[in-house]
Amino acid sequence: MPEKNVAMALNDLLLQKKSDILDRWRDQVFASYAPETVRFLRSQKDRFANPIAYQLNRGLTGILEVFLEEAEAEQIMGHLDEVIRLKAIQEASPSRALAFLFLLKTIIREELAPQANDPAFAAELSELESRLDGLALLGFDVFMQRRERLHEVRVSEIKRKVGALLRRLGMGDEFFEEPSGEE
């Protein structure tokens, strides 16, 4: 099965370069902040003193590991969420919030430049790119979930603000229940 071997070879290649890829990816994601902030994000290593870097690093690492098939695909939503829950409120638009996923595409393409014109890798390359596209699409789902979450926490805060009063009036959760198809 020669095709399979080629596929293995490409993923192995990327695995070897994993830490380089991660560094480049993280640097590019950091670089979207102001210069003073970038210096800080890079230099402060204490995770509690630098929660943005910690949060981003945790998510980017997880995403890359799933992508390189080191971790289970089921975990992908959680890893995407680590980054997107931050970006969904830090960035002014969905395009800015999700651009980080597309940065990975460029980086991987650059890392695989020597193989790009080799017909032996063509099938696997296109499969890789498709998976990157899939990743980006899932990113949209997570983004929407996070914005909805923000809305939910807003509603539940309004409810809690008079929570005791509602109990006093014998009106529990149903008072503020939003019309929704969910259970």
Next chain:
Amino acid sequence: MAKLPTPAELIQINYQMPSKGWMDLKAEMRPGYYVNAAAPKWMQMIDYPFPRAWNVADEDWQLPEDWKERVLQGMEDRLQRFRSLKLFFDICVRCGACADKCHFFLGTGDPKNMPVLRAELLRSVYRRYFKTAGKLLGELAGARDLTDDVIKEWFYYLYQCTICRRCSVFCPYGIDMAEMTILGRELLASVGINIDWALASVAQCYDKGSHIGATPQAFKDMVDFLAEENERITGITTPCPVNRKGAEILFVVPSGDYFADPGSYTFMGYLLLFKYLDLDFTMSTYAAEGGNFGWFISHEMGKRLNAKIYEEAKRLKVKWILGGECGHMWRVCNQYMPTWWGPIDFLEEPVSPITGTKFENAKVHKMVHISEFTADLFKHGKLKVDPQRNAHIKLTFHDSCNTSRGMGIFEEPRYIINQVLPEGHFFEMPPNTIREKTFCCGSSSGINANENMDIRMLGGLPRANAVKYVHEKYGVNHLGCICALDRATLPTLLQYWVPEVEITGITELVGNALVFDDEIERTTDLRDRPLAGFEEADEEEGAE
């Protein structure tokens, strides 16, 4: 034809310094990051100047014609009145020690949220109009003209500061950004720029007695209801006297403790504790609000709202005042109240009627925090508790900025926690996130509105990040605090970042654990959740 942007261009990757300095970058009013402008009706209710309908997103904020003179005059007045302000303006050496200590910077990554730059927003104007070098050299001397864009920037960033004072802990000169923020907000208010959330709370408190504008009847009704809830769950009657003349102690709490969840459970804890002690206390429908949003907008307004507490203490002829679990109430009462009202000779130095302990720290203002009071009771072995009733709780403790950094209450709540929780159920967050270095909830100082949720979640990220750590490492499922604003805002924060963790007041835990001789069998906590060992009974009941 123009090309579509690449992802890298979309996020404007900064590979070098921007060509413009911070002064030239106009602040962009981002929805989700600011609180709406105050509605005219609130301003009218409290006689605030220039009430008008306007929107933050508007280009024209409809400032009064002489706004510039007013702001500069206001600055001059304050420079004379508060020596600290002039000092803070002059002595900063821009060492940068405070730069990365603000939770808003740590959450947003926006350099203008570095405390040193936040101060510079005001300081640059000070230099331009009050310092010779600035007058002559302008921008070269770090000075800039006061324009309406500058006013907008003040508004945007002074309301992205929660007056938490974390930055000042790290400043070698102790420069207090919180003080500067309050004074800056006063200047904004002088030309009719206020936030709706704070002004609504202030106006309703001024007019009716509590932030949500409830009547005295509603107050009475609520405290009675919570007493009934106690009776239903514990079998103990816990009456709550109201406006009772001649009681020994006036008990004051923030309204969040009797209207809101989970504060209401803390209130149930107070009543259980007082019943256990047979404490001679009363609450007041006039001093029904311990919280003070006035202080978030000006010293003057803080004073106006605070007046009720001593007035009621005098009218009801109590000996001293006990305060519930609140952060900013506590800071206002301790740091400002005696200065505002002079010697308090109509009250006595607080003494615990149970242990005889004199609260010497309260000699001047005559008000004790419930954590001090309760810790003293435990210290003298006056309370019988069953910590197993809190066995379903694994706790970490959030030092609220005002009680901890503001007032130095660190040990009392921890001491109580260790009495009412089973051993091994309390876990501290990392040292650089607690005690005097605690991270703010991100929503304090009047910005816990609904429309600015994005910035609130970002400002609270450093706090949530540390909570997440103890949750993942030790299975912590509750975050304890002794502040009503925390009980209002931290549940929201954690639902976004760490939804597995709930918020609880400390007196709620005391209420769970207190053992009365004539109580009924306890199978649930004060929130009707099954106690450890009773989960099945609860499930069966649910199945029936």
